[in-house]
Amino acid sequence: MVFSVQDIELLRLLRWCRYIAPGELQRHFDANTVSNLQSLKMIRPSKVQRALTLTTFGNQFLDQHFQDVPANVRLAHTAADTIRRIRVSRVTMTAYQAGLSVFTTELNALDRSGAYFLPMLMRGKGANPWSNSRIAALLRLGGTLYGVHYVCPGIGDMLLVDELNAFMNNTSRIKNVRRAFFFAGDSYAAILSELDRPAAEELGRYVSYADAFREIEMPVHLLPCDDTGSMQLRLMEIPDYRERLCRAALKSQYKAPPSDVLSWDGMFEGKPFVIAADMDLRRIDAAIHAAKERGLGQISMVALKPQVDSVLKPRYREKGLARVFTLKDEMLAELGVSKLRVPTMDAFRTEKGDVINAPLIQTARKAGGSGNR
Numbered sequence: 001m002v003f004s005v006q007d008i009e010l011l012r013l014l015r016w017c018r019y020i021a022p023g024e025l026q027r028h029f030d031a032n033t034v035s036n037l038q039s040l041k042m043i044r045p046s047k048v049q050r051a052l053t054l055t056t057f058g059n060q061f062l063d064q065h066f067q068d069v070p071a072n073v074r075l076a077h078t079a080a081d082t083i084r085r086i087r088v089s090r091v092t093m094t095a096y097q098a099g100l101s102v103f104t105t106e107l108n109a110l111d112r113s114g115a116y117f118l119p120m121l122m123r124g125k126g127a128n129p130w131s132n133s134r135i136a137a138l139l140r141l142g143g144t145l146y147g148v149h150y151v152c153p154g155i156g157d158m159l160l161v162d163e164l165n166a167f168m169n170n171t172s173r174i175k176n177v178r179r180a181f182f183f184a185g186d187s188y189a190a191i192l193s194e195l196d197r198p199a200a201e202e203l204g205r206y207v208s209y210a211d212a213f214r215e216i217e218m219p220v221h222l223l224p225c226d227d228t229g230s231m232q233l234r235l236m237e238i239p240d241y242r243e244r245l246c247r248a249a250l251k252s253q254y255k256a257p258p259s260d261v262l263s264w265d266g267m268f269e270g271k272p273f274v275i276a277a278d279m280d281l282r283r284i285d286a287a288i289h290a291a292k293e294r295g296l297g298q299i300s301m302v303a304l305k306p307q308v309d310s311v312l313k314p315r316y317r318e319k320g321l322a323r324v325f326t327l328k329d330e331m332l333a334e335l336g337v338s339k340l341r342v343p344t345m346d347a348f349r350t351e352k353g354d355v356i357n358a359p360l361i362q363t364a365r366k367a368g369g370s371g372n373r
Contacts, residue, residue, distance in 0.1 A: 001036075001357060002347045002348075002355050002356070002357045003347070003348050003355070003356045003357065004033070004343075004344070004345045004346060004347060004348055005343050005344045005345070005346050005347075005348045006029055006030060006033050006343040006344065006345055007033055007036070007037065007348065008348040008356075009029075009096075009343040010025065010029050010033060010034070010037065010043075010343075011037065011042065011043070011054065011058060011061070011062060012062065012066070012069070012103055013089075013092065013093070013096065013102075014043060014052065014053060014054045014058070015054060015059070015062050015069050015070060015072075016070060016092065016102065016103065016118060016121075017085060017088065017089035017092050017093075018053060018075060018085045018089075019046060019049070019051035019052070019053050019082055019085045019086050019089060020051060020052055020053075020086065020089040020093070021049075021051050021052075021086050021089070021090075022034070022045075022050070022051070022052055024086075024089065024090060024093055025052060027093075028093060028096070028097060028342075028343070029343065030345070034052070037058075040057075041055055041057055041058075042054065042055055042057055042058035042061060043055060043058055046077070046082065047077060048077050048078070048079050048082045049079065049082045049083065049086060051082060051085075051086050053075070059072045065350065065356060068103075068105055069105070070105055070121050085120075087136065087150040087152075088118065088120070088136045088137065088150065090150075090184075090186070090225035091136050091137050091148055091150060091184050091223075091225055092116070092118070092137065093225070094184070094223070094224075094225045094226070094229045094230050094233070095116045095137070095139060095230075095233060096341065097227070097230040097340045097341050098229075098230040098231070098233035098234050098237075098340065098341065099114070099234065099340070099341045100114050100115065100116045100139060100233065100237075101114055101115045101116060102116045104116065104117050105121060107122070107138075107170075107171070107173070107174075108173070108174075110138060110139075110140045110145060110171070110174050111140075111174060112140065113140050113141060113142050113143075113237065114140065114141070114237055115139065115140045116137060116138070116139045116140075117137065117138045117139070118136075118137055118138075119133065119135055119136075119137070119138060119170070122170075129166075129169075129170050130166055130170060131162070131166065132159075132162075133162070133163055133166040133167075134149055134150075134158055134163060135147045135148065135149060135163065135166060135167060136148050136149060136150045136184070138171065139182075139233075140174075140177070141233065141236045141237045142236075142237060142238075142239055142241075143176070143177055143178055144177060144178045144179070144180050145171060145174055145177040145178070145179050145180075146179075146180050146181060146182050146221075147167045147171075147179070147180075147181050147182070148181070148182045148184050148223070149163075149181065149182070149183050149184065149209070150184050150185060151183045151184065151185045151190075151191045151194050151195065151209050152185050152186065152190050152191070152194065153190065153193050153194055155194060155209060157206040157207055157208050157209075158206065158207060158208075158209065158212060159205055159206060160205075160207045160211075160212050160215060160216075161205070163212075164216070167179070179218055180218050180219040180220070180221065181216060181218060181219070181220045181221070182220075182221050182222075182223040183195065183209065183213065183220055183221070183222055183223065184222075184223040184224070184225055184229070185222075185223075185224065185225065186224065186225055186226075187224045187226065187310070188222055188224050188279070188307070188310050188311045189310060190224075191222050191223075191224070192222070192311070194208075194209050194210060195209060195210050195213045195222075196210065197210035198210075199211060199214065203215070213282075219280050219282070219283065220280065220282065221236075221278050221279050221280050222279040222281065222311075223279065227340065228304055228306040228307065230340050230341075231304060231332075231337070231340065232277060232278065232279060232304065232307075234337040234340070235277050235278070235304075235332075235335075235337055236277075236278050238335060238337065241275070241278070242265045242275040242278075243265065243266075244335060245265075245275045245277065245302070245327070245331070245335070246265040246266040246273060246275055246302075247266075248331045248334055248335060249273075249275075249302045249325065249327065249331060250266055250268055250273065253268060253269070254266050254267075254268075255267035255268070257272065257273075261287075261290050263283050263284075263286040263287035263290055264287055264290065264299075268300050269300075270296075271291070271296055271297065271298065271299060271300055272287055272290070272291050272296060272299040272300070273299070273300045273301070273302075274287045274299055274300070274301040274302075274322075275301070275302060275303075276301040276302065276303040276307065276312055276324075277302070277303040277304055277307060277327060279303075279307060279311070281311075281315075284301065284316070284322075287299050287301075288316075288321050288322065298320070298321065298322055298323055299321075299322050299323070300322065300323040300324075300325065301316070301322050301323070301324055301325070302324075302325040302326065302327055303324070303325075303326070303327060304326070304327055305326045305327070308324050308325075308326050312324045
């Protein structure tokens with residue numbers, strides 16, 4: 001048996017994430033790939049949460065064939081740690097499907113667009129610069145560096161000042177970038193169920209994610225950990241994505257927006273037009289407010305169909321605040337973002353062009369065992 005690209009990618013994702021829920025892997029990988037790797041004793045269900053993880057043999061295999069992999073640190077087997085890593089893995093899988101470079105081991109990878117980095121890889125090296133920060137991941141799209149928080153019902157409060165300081169201080173070496181946040185979760189509905197909570201009467205050191213959403217001055221985008229979230233990331237990686245999407249949507253009817261209203265992306269039939277596919281709801285609200293101040297009535301906006309159906313229609317169109325349109329497939333194809341990453345079943349080849357076959361692995365397995373270090 002020759003190992004496929006899909007085999008190797010799955011193993012590498014488990015090395016970076018440590019734990020991935022079975023359903024999440026099966027959403028991206030062929031069921032036979034998962035079962036074959038289990039048969040080879042390279043992956044197994046964990047004792048906590050039944051998430052899949054690498055075995056000792058699986059880790060040894062990666063150490064043998066790849067130099068640039070994260071250190072194989074001993075795993076904590078508590079439920080809280082496993083759940084936290086599973087949540088981070090959902091973000092990572094979303095970025096992976098979007099085609100981002102998720103297999104990075106150093107922060108300086110974020111010097112280039114399309115890179116993704118897990119802060120937890122910096123922990124355990126004699127110091128922990130991220131302390132107890134809840135930032136699950138960092139990613140670079142164009143000229144913007146994003147910190148990613150995982151948000152779900154019951155996630156609890158955060159130390160907002162400490163989170164902002166951790167983000168700014170630990171990424172200060174990355175120059176000439178804007179900074180923003182993603183609030184990621186299982187779905188837009190799950191994220192908004194937390195963000196739509198009432199405001200606190202008085203803010204203390206610990207604040208809810210709802211209050212943090214209102215207080216953070218940097219842009220905050222919502223990101224579901226699913227196909228829609230992956231396509232959202234693909235769109236946001238396009239240079240000048242708002243103007244290009246606006247021109248693709250409006251074509252000859254596109255008119256440039258006034259320079260003094262940063263929340264508008266164009267003008268359509270004399271009204272403001274907004275690209276909502278990046279799911280920056282506060283920017284949408286600002287665009288609506290600016291239109292009202294100028295007596296222009298409803299704005300128009302465009303987004304991906306699942307975004308329109310789950311968030312933008314009920315939140316804006318049904319309340320008479322905006323006309324809402326859907327990005328057509330031909331618009332996405334025109335921009336070259338109509339497809340998400342799907343790992344192939346082709347034979348995996350090393351940098352030297354060699355394939356890796358199962359007999360070598362079976363021989364090595366005799367000395368491996370099946371437990372994590």
